[in-house]
Amino acid sequence: MKNLKAILYHDSVLKLGLILITISAGLFFIEESGLFEVSEGAAFSIFFCNYFLSVFYFFAMIRYRKELRYWALLLVLWFISAFALNLGMNVFDKSVTWLCVLICLSCVALILSVFMDELGQKLKHVVVFLLGSAFVLFVYYSIYLTSMYLIGIFAAIVIGLSLHVFVPAGLAIVTFITIKKAVQGSRSLKVAAATGVLIPIIACSIFIWQWKSINNQVNLAINHNTLSEGKLPTWVVISQNIPKNALAERIIKAGIVYKTANLSDNWFWGDWNKASFDEPKKHDPFVVIASLFGGDLNLDEKERIKILEALYDSRHQAQERLWNGDKLKTANVITNVKIFPEYRLAYTEKTLTVHNTGTHGWWGRGEAIYTFHVPEGSVVSSLSLWIDGKEQKSRLTTKAKADSAYHQIVGVEQHDPSVIHWQEGNTVTARIFPCTPEENRKFRVGITSPLRKQGDMLTYESSYFDGPSPESAAEAVQVSFSKKPEGLNMPNFDEISEGIYTADRLYQPDEQITFKAPPLAGVPFAFAGKGYQLKDYQPQTTSFNPEAIYLDLNANWSASELNELWPAIKTKKVYYYDGKLETLTEENRDNVYSRMSKLNFSMFPVNEIKHPESSLLITKCAETSPNLHDLDESDFGKALTAYLPNAKPLQLYNIGTSLTPYLKALKEMRVFTYNEGDATTLQSRVAKHEFTRSQEDSTHVVLAQSGLVIEQTADTLKTGNAPDHLLRLFAYNDIMKKVGPHYFDKTYVQSDIIDEANQAFIASPVSSLIVLETQKDYERFGIDENKNSLQNASAKSSGAVPEPGEWLLILVVIAVINFLVYRSKHVQPEL
Known part of the structure; x- marks a missing residue:
């Protein structure tokens, strides 16, 4: 340690290089880590700082240009600067995790090699081993960038930015010379260096072998499905048969997410006509090399995406996108839950705020797409979008009309809509546009869910979402009960008043609240001449x-x-x-x-x-x-x-x-x-x-997971504060029964089913919720205001809605009271 201090004390150029590397690495970490919000303009400023530090050190060490150690530090500075430039000018795509670790270790090893004579024997072997792996890495990057060398030479006149493409080649040369000097006269150090070189080569060879093996399985599945005249699409058969692991996923994503050595296209600039798949593009040297030597998969891009959807739950990433959303994030989440234990159901409102970190202006707009995963049997029953600071509630229309309006407004006119569509697998998709850097975008989704019953306990399960990253998003949660249940288990919540609980935390996708199941309420919900009554489900x-x-x-x-x-x-x-x-x-x-x-x-x-x-x-x-x-x-x-x-x-x-x-x-x-x-x-x-x-028929639906039967009756006399969600859940399940026989031929889009969805105001295979900016927008797309409908659900009012006859009775009573009051004030009694 004393020798190191003495070296740094007497060698100011060496000390300056280490200080500049520390500063440059710190600046790069600020930009790359995501812990700090950095705009695109600030990102370029950080790069120029990195670049300036490299140029400054170049002039500081130029008169000592024969010293290998100074070149090593300079090239590390340039390497950091190159990756800072890569964030703004995409050359390598985002490095996979193992590659990031190797890059960091390679730079550390090269820095430590400057002090090789001062290192202990064990540490020297570790450094030489890492230098061997670093040499392979730098050679790979040098070959990868060969297509850019000619451009780099001619573009060097523009303040030398293009010279970054030659940095890996310089690092490979310096690393080779450093290894050669370090291992002289030591057999064990030569073995360490050789091991460092061989391990990444062997690992890459194994990857290529596995690539070929999976490629062979794909071809066999295609051949067997063709020979047997299978009725399933080929991509389904492949999904069934290939290994389900991270390696197979990486191979299927090659060319979609992972960069490949596609020599038929421009290797550097890539292919701009890729199908939509919302995952950051990544750079994995193993995939690049295997795609060159392991052969192309006999699958087109659409088939690969289908396999990813089916096998790796990537349906959200494969959603159609009219605008980019890679600069969006979920800034905060407000979750408001109203639980009705005596009805074994809950209503959850999630209010999300979307923040855009992109550049200001027209090109900075983004489209936010969310996929909400809801508990079994749940249905979306409300949607709101804030426009000019005011909450605008949705209208319900056919899925076709909602989709047509959204595509026209977002794809052509580019102003405010939001839409929610039903999807298979207990999911719904929400789309919000535009999300701009100038202001955050807020929307709300309401979800009606049955509670899950196990024994004598009920469980509330929260909905979670895929979409703009909620990492570091603040969440405020409020849970209230219509009647406070016994045996309540909800840790980390504070009771602020009787039956109302809150929690402030970072966003948490999974939430479960358990409590004892009380007796079912006997009061039905009534609407439009029908009553909806709960009964215990006893399996027969x-x-x-x-x-x-x-x-x-x-x-x-x-x-x-x-x-x-x-x-x-x-x-x-x-x-x-x-x-x-x-x-x-x-x-x-x-x-x-x-x-x-x-x-x-x-x-x-x-x-x-x-x-x-x-x-x-x-x-x-x-x-x-x-x-x-x-x-x-x-x-x-x-x-x-x-x-x-x-x-x-x-x-x-x-x-x-x-x-x-x-x-x-x-x-x-x-x-x-x-x-x-x-x-x-x-x-x-x-x-x-x-x-x-x-036990189901036209007037009964069974929610077995909740131990419930919802019965539709003609009796509307016994009404009270039953939640309107009884009708919503009945309608959703009844619609699914009617849709099933005609799901493929699409003839299920019938007026009676649409009317049922409108009455309950729910998203379903035939209906979607949409918010448009103006009344004129609704009129030109033929989206009428919903009549004879429950309208958007609300956490504030979930009780019974008076029947038309009841409204008339109420008006008559009010009129009689007003008449009697008027008579008592203005009509003098006869003497």
Whole structure:
């Protein structure tokens, strides 16, 4: 340590270089870390500071130009400056995490090499090892930038900015000379340096081998699907069969998110005609090299995005975007929850503020797109957008009209709209435009949700969202109860008054509040001549002895589950699906399981079950699969289109706890009667011939997860403060029942279904919520004010709405009272 201090004391040029590197790295950290908000103008200012420090040190050390150590420090300064420039002029794209770590370690190793003679033996070996890896990295960057060398020479006259492209080549030369000098006369140091060089080369070779392996699996899946004339799209079969891991995801994203060595295009400038995928572009040297030596995947970009949607839950990133939103972030979140324990439902309002960190002006505008993940059975029942500082509430219209208006206004006219669309898989999408740097944009979404019942406990589950990053967003939460329940568990909340709780914190996507379930309220909600009454759901069984059993096998089944279940079902006809229905027997069971257990998910064609009324489908699945709408134009989808209008009741038993989006959509559409439990319970059900009986009809909907039945009645006399959300939940479930048989042919867009959605004012497959800027905008797109409707839900007023007859009675009473008051004041009594 004393020697180091002495060296720095006597070598002012060396000390200056270290000080400037520290300052330059600090400036770069401020810009790159995201911990501090930096505008684009400030980012360029930071770069020029980095650049100035590099130029300043160049002139400070130029008279000592034969000293290798000074060149090492200068090139590190230039390297930092190059990456600062890269933030404004995209050359490398964003480096992946392992690459960032290696870059930092390489620079540290090069700085430490300046003091090589003063280092201990162990540290010297570590530094030499890191220098070996750094040399490989710098050589890679040198080759990567070869297409820029000619431009760099001719553009150097412009204050030398283009000379940054030669920095990696200079670093490679300096690193090689440094290693050569350091390892002289030491066999162990030579081994350390060689190891540092070989490890990244070996790692890259393994990556290329895995790339080729997955590429081969993709080609095999394509060939087998073609030979078998499979009804599923090829990309679905590929999604089922390729490994589901980070490496496979990176390979599928190559060319979409990750830079590749596509020699047929301009390597440097890239392809501006990419399909929309909202994920920052990244630079991974392994992907670049593997794309050069491992061969192209036999998939086009749309197929890759479909695979990412189905296998890696990337549907939000694949949403259509009319304007860029990469400069947007969620600044704060206000969550207002009203829980009705006696009705087993809740209403949640989320008010979000969107902040734009881009440049001011027309080009700085952004489109905010949010995907809200809501609890099962939930429905969006309100939308507000703040325009010129005032809250403007939404209107409900058909999905087609809302989509047409939004595209016209955002894509052509570019002023204020907001829209919410229903999506499969318990999600909705919200779009807000424009979001400008001049002012924050605020909007509110209201969600009606049933509570989940387990035993004698109820659970409230919050909705969460994908969208502009909520990292560091402040959240204010208020939870209130219509009646304070017993056994309340909500840690980290403060009770500010009876039944009202608050919390101030950073945004938290997951929230669960549990409490004991009180008796159901007996007061119905009444509207438009109908009442909506709650009843406890008591599952009723029916005698059912299936003649045939169908196993929906995939990777989520364990061998022990199949072996445990087999004795109870082997006496019946047992089938599985592997491109076509096949018989499962004692002899082929192990081979079938070995093959089917490699599938990431399954897509069992319920339409191919010949006698569904006497059949049992047993499933266990993860939460990933294509959505129903992904199959629209496929043979699989066409077969379902023909089947659904006349589908007969099918018993489905889930031995897991989750469903794929495919089965979840079919469940909402009541394609099957749903049963859930473990394999042991299923064996008992099969032995006793007892399975759940559907209790739904045109006037009853069942919310099994809440233990509820909502009954529609003609009795509107017994009304009180029942929340209007009873009608909203009934309507949503009733609409899904009606939509199911015609989901693919789109003939479900009927006036009676639209009227039902309008009355309940909910987002659904046929209806969307939209906010436009002016009354004229509504008129020209034919979006009328909603009549005979509950309108936007509100946390302030969730009670019963008087019937038209009740309004008339109220007016009559008021008129009589006014007459009596007037008479007492102005009419003199006769003597």
